[in-house]
Amino acid sequence: MSGYNIVWAFFGVAILSALAYIFTPKGNDQTVIxxxxxxxxxxxxxxxxxxxxxxxxxxxYPKKVGLRPPHQE
Incomplete structure (x- = not known):
């Protein structure tokens, strides 16, 4: 897990958005699509x-605490 995944995913979404913008079929609803x-x-x-x-x-951050009291005999 690293912060660079955010950047790579952003570039992926930007490329997909550009492709969607370019290859949207012509018509009355082109802008809506x-x-x-x-x-x-x-x-x-x-x-x-x-x-x-x-x-x-x-x-x-999670804190480690005893969930059960210690067993005493």
Whole structure:
């Protein structure tokens, strides 16, 4: 796990967005189709990136505490 995965995924999403922009079929709804595809890619990327970074650099680190009291006889 490294922070470079975020950068590589961003470039992948940027390339996919450019391809979606270029190869969208012509028609009355071309702008809507482009917008839907690109916004879906961006939203999925942001959701993944935020979750990935939250796991990579947590704000609150887990503390090891005894879950059970020690067994006393």
């Amino acid at each position: 482009r917008t839907v595809i690109i916004m879906s890619l961006v939203c999925c990327y942001l959701m993944w990136a935020i979750t990935y970074l939250a796991q990579l650099h947590p704000l609150i």
